[in-house]
Amino acid sequence: MANKIMAWIDERFPLTNIVKHEITDYPTPRNLSYWWNFGFLAGFVLVIQLISGIFLAMHYKADTSLAFDSVEHIMREVNYGWLIRYMHSTGASAFFAVIFIHMARTLYYGSYRAPRELMWWTGQILLIMLMATAFFGYLLPWGQMSYWGAQVITSLFGTVPFLGDEIVVWLRGDFAVGDATLTRFFALHYLFPFLIFGMVAIHLVALHMVKSSNPSGIDLQAKDNIPLHPYFTAKDFYGLGVFLIVFSLILFFRPNLFIEPDNYIPANPMQTPAHIVPEWYFLPFYAILRAIPDLVGGVIAMALSILLFAVMPYLDRSKIPGGARYRPFYRIMFIVFAIDVVILGYVGAKPPTGFLITLGQICTFFYFALFMLLPFVSKREEKWLRAKGLPAEVEALIASDERQREIQRKEALRK
Amino acid sequence: MKQLLSLFIIYLFLASSSSFAASDNGHPLADIKLDRSQAALQRGANAVINSCMLCHQLKYIKYRNLLDIGFDQATVDAMRKDNPMSSLLPTGLDKKLVEDMFGIVPPDLALMAKARKGGPAYIYTLLTSYHEQADGRIENLLFPGIAMPDPTAHSVTEDAAAKKEIEAKILDIASFLEWTADPHAQERKTMGIYVIIYLVILTIMLYIVKKRVWARLD
Amino acid sequence: MSQDKDKAQPQDPERREFLTTATGVVAGAGIVATSWPFIASMNPSSEVLSKATTEVSLTGLQPGAVKTVEWQGKPVFILHRTDEQATDMDKTEGGKDPQKDTSRVKDPNWLVVVGLCTHLGCVPQRKDQGWFCPCHGSVYDNSGRILKGPAPRNLDLPPYEFIGENKILIGKAKA
Numbered sequence: 001m002a003n004k005i006m007a008w009i010d011e012r013f014p015l016t017n018i019v020k021h022e023i024t025d026y027p028t029p030r031n032l033s034y035w036w037n038f039g040f041l042a043g044f045v046l047v048i049q050l051i052s053g054i055f056l057a058m059h060y061k062a063d064t065s066l067a068f069d070s071v072e073h074i075m076r077e078v079n080y081g082w083l084i085r086y087m088h089s090t091g092a093s094a095f096f097a098v099i100f101i102h103m104a105r106t107l108y109y110g111s112y113r114a115p116r117e118l119m120w121w122t123g124q125i126l127l128i129m130l131m132a133t134a135f136f137g138y139l140l141p142w143g144q145m146s147y148w149g150a151q152v153i154t155s156l157f158g159t160v161p162f163l164g165d166e167i168v169v170w171l172r173g174d175f176a177v178g179d180a181t182l183t184r185f186f187a188l189h190y191l192f193p194f195l196i197f198g199m200v201a202i203h204l205v206a207l208h209m210v211k212s213s214n215p216s217g218i219d220l221q222a223k224d225n226i227p228l229h230p231y232f233t234a235k236d237f238y239g240l241g242v243f244l245i246v247f248s249l250i251l252f253f254r255p256n257l258f259i260e261p262d263n264y265i266p267a268n269p270m271q272t273p274a275h276i277v278p279e280w281y282f283l284p285f286y287a288i289l290r291a292i293p294d295l296v297g298g299v300i301a302m303a304l305s306i307l308l309f310a311v312m313p314y315l316d317r318s319k320i321p322g323g324a325r326y327r328p329f330y331r332i333m334f335i336v337f338a339i340d341v342v343i344l345g346y347v348g349a350k351p352p353t354g355f356l357i358t359l360g361q362i363c364t365f366f367y368f369a370l371f372m373l374l375p376f377v378s379k380r381e382e383k384w385l386r387a388k389g390l391p392a393e394v395e396a397l398i399a400s401d402e403r404q405r406e407i408q409r410k411e412a413l414r415k
Numbered sequence: 416m417k418q419l420l421s422l423f424i425i426y427l428f429l430a431s432s433s434s435f436a437a438s439d440n441g442h443p444l445a446d447i448k449l450d451r452s453q454a455a456l457q458r459g460a461n462a463v464i465n466s467c468m469l470c471h472q473l474k475y476i477k478y479r480n481l482l483d484i485g486f487d488q489a490t491v492d493a494m495r496k497d498n499p500m501s502s503l504l505p506t507g508l509d510k511k512l513v514e515d516m517f518g519i520v521p522p523d524l525a526l527m528a529k530a531r532k533g534g535p536a537y538i539y540t541l542l543t544s545y546h547e548q549a550d551g552r553i554e555n556l557l558f559p560g561i562a563m564p565d566p567t568a569h570s571v572t573e574d575a576a577a578k579k580e581i582e583a584k585i586l587d588i589a590s591f592l593e594w595t596a597d598p599h600a601q602e603r604k605t606m607g608i609y610v611i612i613y614l615v616i617l618t619i620m621l622y623i624v625k626k627r628v629w630a631r632l633d
Numbered sequence: 634m635s636q637d638k639d640k641a642q643p644q645d646p647e648r649r650e651f652l653t654t655a656t657g658v659v660a661g662a663g664i665v666a667t668s669w670p671f672i673a674s675m676n677p678s679s680e681v682l683s684k685a686t687t688e689v690s691l692t693g694l695q696p697g698a699v700k701t702v703e704w705q706g707k708p709v710f711i712l713h714r715t716d717e718q719a720t721d722m723d724k725t726e727g728g729k730d731p732q733k734d735t736s737r738v739k740d741p742n743w744l745v746v747v748g749l750c751t752h753l754g755c756v757p758q759r760k761d762q763g764w765f766c767p768c769h770g771s772v773y774d775n776s777g778r779i780l781k782g783p784a785p786r787n788l789d790l791p792p793y794e795f796i797g798e799n800k801i802l803i804g805k806a807k808a
Contacts, residue, residue: 030632055671059678072475072526075599077678080670082599083606226632234625237660241618248614252607256529264530264596265522479683497690501683613663620656627652 022208027225028232029214035109036212037239038102043200044240045095050193052088060140062186064179067142068266086255092134093258094247096281099127103309108334110316110323111213117313119210122203124310129196131282131306136189138279139182143263148276150177150185156289159296176269217321218400275351283348284341290352291364301364308371315371318378319398320385326394329381333370340366442557444536445543449590451601453485459591460484462584464494466566467524469507474525476595477501484594517562528589528596535589542585545570686804688796691743699759701748704803708748708756709791710764710777711801714741718762718775727778730786734776737790745793745801746777752784764788 009015059078061070074081103123106112112120139150154171158164173180214220226232250257258280262273278286288305292298316330324331340363347360390398449455460481463473479500481491495502510520531537537557544557545565553570555561565571567585572578594600677685687704689711694700696715701708714722719741722734738744750757750766757764757773763780764773771782778787793803 051671055674058675069475073678073680075597076475077680079673079676079678081674081678082597082603083670084674086603230628231632234621234628238618238621238625241614241621245611245614245618248607248610252603252610255603261530261532261534264526477683499688501680617656617659617663620652620659624653624656 022228023233024227024229026208026228027211027222028228029212029220030224030226030231031214031216031220032212032232032235033215034235034239035101035105036214037236038098038105040236041098041240041243042095042102044243045091045098046193046196046200048091049088049095050197052084052091053190053193055084056088057190060186062140062183064142064182064267067140067182071141086251089259090247090251090255092137093250093280094243095130096134098243099130100281103127104338106213107312107337108324109213109215110217110318110321110330112312113316114313115210116206116213118206119203120313121310122199122206124307126196126199126203128306129192129199133189133192133196134279134281136185136192139177139185140189141263142182142267143260144265144267144273145260145263145276147177147267147269148272149278150181152276154181156299156302159299215322215325217323217325218398219405221400277349280345280349283346284344285348287344287348287360288364288367290348291357291360301368305367308368312374315374316378317375318382320382320390321394321398326390327378327381327385329377333374333377336366337370340370442540442544444533444557445540447536447539447586447589449535449593450586451590451594455587455590456484456594457486458584459587459589459594460486462588463524463591464504467588468504470513470521470563471524472506472508472521473504473595474523476504476525478504480598483598484591519562521563524592525595528593530596534596535593538592539585539589542567542588543569543582547571686802689801689803691799691801696742702803704747704791709803710744710746710748710788712744712746712775714744714775716742721762722774722776725774725778727774727776727787728780730779732776732778732787737776737778737787739793739795743801744776745791745803746788747791748788750784751779751786751788752782757788 006016010017056074059070059074059081061067071085074085076082078084106120106123135150135153139146154168154177157171158168160167169175171181172178173184211219260277262276265273277283285302285305289298289302292301318327318330320327324334343359344363344367347356347363350356352360467473477500478491478495478498481494482488491500498505508521514520527538528534533540541555541557541561544555545553546556547570548554553565555565567581569578569581569585572581597603685705687702687709689700689702691711691713694711694713696713697718698713700711700713702711703709719734723741726733734741737746748756748764750768750771752766752769752771755766755768757766757771760772762775764777765771766773766782766784769783771784772780773784773788774780776787777790779785791803792805793801796802
């Protein structure tokens, strides 16, 4: 019976072929570590957010006079509403945590390099879409932090030359964040996840074109590839189990860990909280914004701090495979960068006073300096490493990688 | 990469640590142990209804919610008289009058335990931090300049036993307000334990499956 | 090392098969259990459920007067019947859906009926000694029994109870 149904479908839609090609026979590098789990996890969190979000939308009311109370209605009166709401708020943090690790892995192992530039760029677009979605969603509970966060971020668009003020009013649909802002943010918050879903599809098509990168950083021979299923499905699901344990610990025992107490006070346009703090995942960028004394400069710096990642494939000029693995200088830069981002996050969470202002500025300087230094460091590092003599296995990897590409190029020409 | 993960965890800790520890003005919060038994919640409920709600409101808490902390129907019926079960607990709050008297409208208490850093500990500390100053004024050390006068007379009570009694009452109030802020907390934690047990079992099974599948490669 | 593996190999497939199935079953049970809160969230909330019953005070309702109250989003007529109206009703059995008045009231002085015409659900109007439905002209008596018109049955009776003095609770309190 099942075979008949499959045959019927396969005459009309290449289902068996797709499953075979993209899952059961899809070649995956055998040496992928657990750091390669996070893409799958990000997809899973997206599904959590979509489902919990749709069910929340059944009870939420996007109206400034009702929004705050409707969230409390969900938390108190709706059956398991507290569970779905905490799942969604914890899921937002989990999404960023997973994405940041996913990005860090890409940076560490140099997975952004050719031929995976499009993977990296679609990933960048996904990050920006995710940030926008989180920002829209954060307004919806209509608490103090929601309100003032939206007020501050929309104000940033006032720095656009000539049209700044008009753009701010246009974004808000009001002179200050108000009912019009809330309803449009709700509409966009519902729309964006589906756009993200589409972009993820593109990200995956690109992935299946260029195949996964791997810790050694070179394209492996066929004998080193194994089918995605059952090997990596088994590995990914095990990783998912571990993730769900961590996720549930926060969801059930510390659900307010990432929610600012001020957001349990209804929005009050007449009174700003003592210090407003963005969600943890925006803190480093927020610190960069504040580090520049000039508002326009701050906005440009903040935008660059996110957009600069896109040019990584060109900033990194080293041919040594494996990212930071075989490259001591790159590794140092990576670690310095990671520490720098953590300090920036800390600075972003604290009120800007005396020493913290200076610290924020130093860290902002390092943040950009590392990007700027990369082209020179990576080239010199490659020369130095090759002069010093790479371990034989790495030389062999480069040689085989180059030979591999040579073969591919010839094949392409022949076609 | 391992160092990176630990960095990341430190980062999360730093980012979230602001929700614990000291209050904004550096005044340390009392280290309290809440009594979450129904008896304590009911004592707290009575204290809040009879004292706090003369001026404050308790949005979201309805008569029928009192059944959830073990009040029986007869007690609730006596409290509500002719009001429906679904009406909010009544407040003596006359916004205009109170605003004229104190300069501000007293904040709603239903979410207080979530809306302040430290939650119940903040509430307890606030109510026990009134102290008489050298000039005879009574000042709150946690919230200098607070408009609310010491509601429990904790600061002017000399007798040690009476003071202990007031502190016990304040603790009950803190417990009750923690419940009003998050009435499903107990249900959530209980469910959480089952979920974690299930996930640990499932993850162990998934680990063994993964091990066995990968063993085919050797 | 590889020898150990080889030894383990022969019995492996079956055990692996069983374990994979078991894991799948456990995971599937988890997915089913997880879907429950989402399904349940679409059921009436505790706020809606609390409105499943309506408490009505009868004080001040004069004999002969009708009060319309809302119960589960529907109108309910409460008629304080005079002794005369009550005895009148006790004598007849209505029209096409004969029923004794005693089986329609808990107290002969109080009639409690759902105020929706059993024909197509319009709200009948109070007229003379009974109700008249403006939509298609069904006529009901003071016991809510159909006398003439297209309506097939007598007005429905909601579940209710007298609680305390002069107070009724319409609807069943949740168990």
